Structures are given as C-alpha cells and as structure tokens.
Amino acid sequence: MLFVCLALVLPAGADTYPSRPITVIVPFAAGGPSDAMMRTLAEHMKQTLGQAVLVENVTGAGGSIGVGRAVRSKPDGYTVSFGHLGTHVANGAVYRLGYDLVADLEPVVLLPSNPMIIVSRNNIPAKSLAEFLAWLKAQPGAASAGTAGNGSGSHIAGLYFEQVTGIKLQYVPYRGTGPAMNDLIGGQIDLIVDQTSNAINQVRAGAIRAYAVTDDKRLDGAPEIPTTDEAGLPGFHMTLWSGMWLPKGTDHEIVARLNAAAVAALDDPGVQKQLKNLGLQLPPADQLAPEALGTLQKSEIAKWWPMIKAAGVSPE
Known part of the structure; x- marks a missing residue:
C-alpha cells in the first residue's frame, strides 16, 4: 500500500x-x-x-x-x-x-x-557607415526601417540606433524579419538593423549592403564587415x-x-x-x-x- x-x-x-x-x-x-x-x-x-x-x-x-x-x-x-x-x-x-x-x-x-547588423537596400549611395548616417540625416522624411513587429529584436535595435545617433526612423512592421528582408532586397524599405543570421547570406550574395555589426569583435564568418566601434558608432552593441x-x-x-x-x-x-x-x-x-x-x-x-x-x- x-x-x-x-x-x-x-x-x-x-x-x-x-x-x-x-x-x-x-x-x-x-x-x-x-x-x-x-x-x-x-x-x-x-x-x-x-x-x-x-x-x-x-x-x-x-x-x-x-x-x-x-x-x-x-x-x-x-x-x-x-x-x-x-x-x-x-x-x-x-x-x-x-x-x-x-x-x-x-x-x-x-x-x-548573434549581434545585429546594420544593412540597407543596395541602391542607397552610401558605402560606409559614416556615409550611411549622413544619408539618413539628409532625408526629408524619416527613412523606412523594417521590423518583425513592435517590441521585436529588430525594433529594439532600431530604437537603440535612434537613441545613439539622434536619427529618427519610420518603422514598417512585418510578421517576421524574413518578409522584411524580402522587401529590403526589393528596395521597398531602406534599412533593417537585423539579426546577423537573417541577413548574412543576403550580404554574401550581394543582394543588400552591410555597414557594421553591433559587437566589439568582427564575425568569424564575415571578417570583412567592420564593427560599429571601427565604423564610427562606438558603443552601439546589441546581441x-x-x-x-x-x-x-x-x-x-x-x-x-x-x-x-x-x-x-x-x-x-x-x-x-x-x-x-x-x-x-x-x-x-x-x-x-x-x-x-x-x-x-x-x-x-x-x-x-x-x-x-x-x-x-x-x-x-
């Protein structure tokens, strides 16, 4: 019993x-x-x-x-x-x-x-992060930034980006960063502060442009992309x-x-x-x-x- x-x-x-x-x-x-x-x-x-x-x-x-x-x-x-x-x-x-x-x-x-990575559509003229920041500041209206929805990692990264740079963004929410990436490749939005894992293959394929990773060290799989510290935005780190x-x-x-x-x-x-x-x-x-x-x-x-x-x- x-x-x-x-x-x-x-x-x-x-x-x-x-x-x-x-x-x-x-x-x-x-x-x-x-x-x-x-x-x-x-x-x-x-x-x-x-x-x-x-x-x-x-x-x-x-x-x-x-x-x-x-x-x-x-x-x-x-x-x-x-x-x-x-x-x-x-x-x-x-x-x-x-x-x-x-x-x-x-x-x-x-x-x-993974750290985030600052990426844009290919037909933006900027070739470096400094040039990209200057291009964003020169826009008559806020540039469009894709996110996976309010409060998503890409949205938080965008808010952090605004806080550090003083540049305002116009957020475009999607049901995930996969669909947002498709629109970035198609030139329908300007940028995403995205997960590296979502963006890296498109960067390698030349479909989008990368400016910096939000870490204090470069990626093993993409050592050619500078860190934000190296590219002129020191302290902008987010994992x-x-x-x-x-x-x-x-x-x-x-x-x-x-x-x-x-x-x-x-x-x-x-x-x-x-x-x-x-x-x-x-x-x-x-x-x-x-x-x-x-x-x-x-x-x-x-x-x-x-x-x-x-x-x-x-x-x-």
Missing part, C-alpha cells in the same frame, strides 16, 4: 518522458533566423530524445501570441516556447500579455545569439540571444532532459558548423544551465524595459 501511495505523488510521466513528439512553438514566420536555428537544433535533439521534435510557427503581435499558447499549454514537456530578447523580454514592456514572462515560464536553456522555456510547473526532471538534449545538439560539431555559418555565436559552456537563462532574462528586463517604455512603444 505504501508503494502505491508513493507512486501517486510522483510526477506523472517524468520517468517516461518523452513518449510522444514534442512541439516547439517558434513565434515567427517560417524561413526567418529563429526558425532556421530551431529547426537545426530540433533535428539533432530528436536523436537524443528518441522522439520527433516538431517546429510550429505561430506568428502575430510581436511573437506574443505564440508565447502565450505555450504558456497556457499543459506543463508536461510536450509544448516548448522558443524565443529571444524580443519575445521574452521586450514584449512585457509593449503588450498586455495576460501572462508573466518570468513567473509563468520555466527556463530550459540559453541558445545561440540578440535566444532560449527555450516550458510552462511553469513542469517537472524539473523533464526540464533537465530537455536541457540535456539541447546541450548535446549545441556540442555537436556538425550543428556548430551550421549555426556558425548563420553568423551565430554559441553560448559559453558555463551558461547552459536553466538557471543561467533565468538570470539573463531578468537582467535584460531591467536593462531594456525603461528604454522601451520611455520610447512609448505600443502594439501595432
């Missing part, structure tokens, strides 16, 4: 997790940088977990719809929230979410990050980190198993090569525990919320 009673209080399903496919909700359009990263990781994670890891793209409201779906799902480890600085930090200062980004989510693992979360209340053993699968993927040389080709930077080994993601998320909320609120950012 004692054994039966103990069995009743053990976490249901934790010992057999996972016994069916896992769904990772990516709150952005398919084909964008977040989607590409998660699909690369999912392909390896299924080998460790012994179950399919499916990516579901749920767009809208700067990613808050997709995150909300994950928050409200059953805390059994089968619905995972993927996101980044925009969805799991900035959105709390922009939207009335109906959920708390810290209290209602369980951190799983910090994922690769868009990503992560995975589960609904609050998920058993810690399930969190640990999902964390271990993600860490194994990040440790695989083939996966590392794919991620680095996207311009992504792998997280340090000592930052891969769930607690490290939780600490980072809280510190970033303290850093970015005041700027976003001061800018009066509101939902589209």
